[in-house]
Amino acid sequence: MKISIRGKIFLAFTIFIGLSALIWARSYYSQYILNQKIQIIERKYDLFNAILEARRYEKNYFLSFDRKNIAEALDYVNQAEDILRNILKEYGKYTLAKNLDQRIIELVTYKESLADLIELQEEGHLVAPPESIELIRKQGRILTSELEKIVKKESEFTRDLIGKSQTIHFLALIPVFILSVLIALFLAFNVNRPLKTIENAITKIARGDFENIPEIKSGDEFESLVASLNNMISELNKRSKQLVQAQKLASLGRLTSGVAHELNNPLNNISTSIQILIEELEENNLEFKKELLVGAEKEVERGKEIVRSLLEFARERTLTLKQVNFLDLVNSAIKHVKSEIPKNIRLKVEVPDNIQATVGLRIRSVIINLIANAVHAMKDGGDITIRAYNESNKDGFSFQVTDTGEGIPQNIITKIFDPFFTTKEVGKGSGLGLSIIYGIMEQHDGNISVSSEVGKGTTFSCFLPFNQPDQRDL
């Protein structure tokens, strides 16, 4: 049978509450009975004491034959009768010694015998006959001993009852305890565990790991929750694949149109030059023809340059890794671009000399390219700062190239790493610089990111591991 979590919890708590109510009712009942018993014992003691008093006066009478004693004795016997009738009426159900009726008969007979004594006296007999004295004494004795027995029995029974009710209370707590443990275990297994599984799966999703959650066959809300989550994960998976595909297509489109555009210009120029040369073939203007040929050669050079950049972009050359001091690498890069940095741009280097790493030398061209881009972004001058610091906890180091240039608008910042994306005029930029840098960083198991504010400047942040896995080829 499949029960929902809500159903299971409801069931568990209903059992728990039902059991508690039973225990409570039971305990209330035994308290009530005990209370009755204590009252009965008190009444029975009163009864016993009344009879003892009556007997004391009876004894005194037989010593002194003073009528007053008999009257007192009768008084006490009447009291005792009242008490006994009262016990029968009020506590009949709860009292022990069901033969209390018999005691009433005895009490009444005793009373009558006492009354007979008074009558005898009134008739002038000063001393009672020995047989009636004996009878009264016997009746009194029986009554006292019977009542003593009753009181004793009732006390013993009550003491027993208290003991028993303590045991019952203790025993009743055992199922409550077991049930509490069972409920705790139930919650741990049926609620806590599935929640943990789902939590882990969601943490994974947040990390970009779209893996299905293992199914839970509990038949409750968790089963359907996991099913819906898995649905969502598949949907996310599909969407993200579509997105990647769309991005790839867009990049490819930009790449193709970039190549076409870049190559078209020199090819057009060459084509025009050749056409003119064909037309002018017969003419004798050598100077002009040479000019055309030199022009065509320049265009071929430009075409070759574009192809070279493309190859650089696409290449997977093998590079020998080298153990370098990063500060040396930065200085060597700066030396390379120094001549191209205008006077109104200041270059600051904040790189400690204790960053040792094994990298490919292409990292140098990363720095050169980033500096070149920064220079292009600061037509009116500014500062370029190169910073670096060890990140030993990540087993690598970071470096940043910051400029105070024009910045990158938000709407193009996601495109700047795409091949052929450039905002520079034709002939000035190929749009390949950052995409090549991106590839180099990836090859090094590193990464690059950008933050920029229009009008304030741009920072490119890079991370590189200290060591490349098993000195593999780059």
Ligand SMILES: Nc1ncnc2c1ncn2[C@@H]1O[C@H](COP(=O)(O)OP(=O)(O)O)[C@@H](O)[C@H]1O
């Ligand atoms: N430091 C920078 N400041 C502002 N814009 C930048 C910076 N670096 C790169 N960019 C933008 O990114 C584009 C792509 O750069 P890149 O790939 O190096 O190609 P290119 O320099 O040939 O244009 C640049 O055209 C420019 O718009």
Ligand SMILES: [Mg+2]
């Ligand atoms: Mg560039």
